[in-house]
Amino acid sequence: MELTTTSQSLSYANLPKLPSLFPSRVNVCSSNSINILGFNCIPRKLKCNARKQLRQFGAIHASVAESNSTNVSVTWLLEFIGDGDARHIGSPTAKPGSLEIPSGAVTVGRLAEKADMVIPVPTVSAVHALLQSMEEYLVVTDLDSTNGTFIGEKRLRPGVAAAASPGSLLTFGDTNLAIFRVAKLEKMETPSEPEKAEANTEEEEPSSS
Incomplete structure (x- = not known):
């Protein structure tokens, strides 16, 4: 200033002309x-x-730290809910148990030498359907089975994948001996806990000195 x-002040004063x-x-x-x-x-x-x-x-x-603190593993389960009535088959047939779907893609069918998961019911095709585990739903594809694959009451078109959400009913050709309820199981895993357990074990070991 x-x-x-x-x-x-210099501009208003009457001074002689100064050098440039x-x-x-x-x-x-x-x-x-x-x-x-x-x-x-x-x-x-x-x-x-x-x-x-x-x-x-x-x-x-902070968001990165929270996301790395816990991991969620998803397991899909098919719970058998059929009544076990085998009169339409004409011979005694054992009811299948519940099926735990492993990760990845697996086939379901009647014959163990052709399918990954077996449902020993005559009305189920040798290789009946393809199942693929996803995080939010189970992908089901009918493999041109004889008696069809159903989600609820809707029959799937062969070769066309469809999503089965938790709680929906999945039928492999027989509503008495091959009908299941889709269940989703979530397990919270904390990777830091095993590391803490190993550290505590090392501390409890006696020293060599």
């Missing part, structure tokens, strides 16, 4: 004062941006 005042270099010095001083003011503003903006970036980084770091 002092430099600006000096330049104004003097006004340029005054302009340089005034421009320097503007630059100084601008320089004072720049660090404030940088500080504000740095605080925002730190807050954003802290939020990301």
Whole structure:
């Protein structure tokens, strides 16, 4: 501010004409004062941006830590709910038990040498359907079976995949001996617990000294 005042007092005074270099010095001083003011503003903006970036980084770091703290493993189960009536077959037939679906894709059928999971019922085809475990649902594909594959009351088209959600009914050709309820089991796993157990075991071991 002092430099600006000096330049104004010189412009109003009745002084003889000065060399051409003097006004340029005054302009340089005034421009320097503007630059100084601008320089004072720049660090404030940088500080504000740095605080925002730190807050954003802290939020990301917290979300990553929470996601890594626990893992969820999903297991699909087919619970047999049929009445076991075998009169339509004409011979005694044992009721199948519940089936736990492993991860990946598996086939379901009557013959053990052809299917991954066996339902020993004559009305079930040798290789009846394909099951694939997903996180939210079970994917079911009919493999051109004789008596069909049903989700609820809807018969699936052969070769066309369909989603079976938890609680839905899945039938492999026989509503008495091959009808199941789809169940989803979730298990919470904490990877840090085994590591803590190993650390405690090492501490309890006697030293060799």
